[in-house]
Amino acid sequence: MRFKIIIGTVILVIVLLISTFYFFVKRESSPYKSEVTVEECEDNYQKASEMLMERYLSHYCSPLVGRSNFLTDYKVSKIDAYDNTNGSESIRNQKDRYEFFVTYNVRMFTNNDWIAGNGKIEKDGWVDGKVAFGSYHKKDNRYILDNIGTGP
Secondary structure, eight states: OOHHHHHHHHHHHHHHHHHHHHHHHHHOOOOOOOOOEEETTTTTTTHHHHHHHHHHHHHHGGGGGGGOOOOEEEEEEEEEEEEEETTOOTTTOOOSEEEEEEEEEEEESSGGGGSSSSSSEEETEEEEEEEEEEEEEETTTTTEEEESSOOO
């Protein structure tokens, strides 16, 4: 009986160590969809911008992204979307792209990579007032995210 307790304890410790390593050390990005279909967003570029940003942030709420990028929550405050597919100049001087400017807040698990760039760090783990620019294009029946960054 004592042998079974020792074996069970050893197995439990090994599982906890592997779980801890996986969550806190491993820095692997979780796969996320960096695209939305025309049907999903009703072929509306404002809605496509919102859905792409939502997917971008929600993938960082997965423990698979590693400790340095892990978020426990986020809130999108405002997204302004632009249709530059008519050949006009854009925020980033890219033609034939859809673009958006977003203001959002993130809540970090620990102080991590999200404190860089912009935003105000609050005591409760939130970084308020972050801003980003994003661009994407339409291919076939999909809007595909090209990039998101802190400047145009």
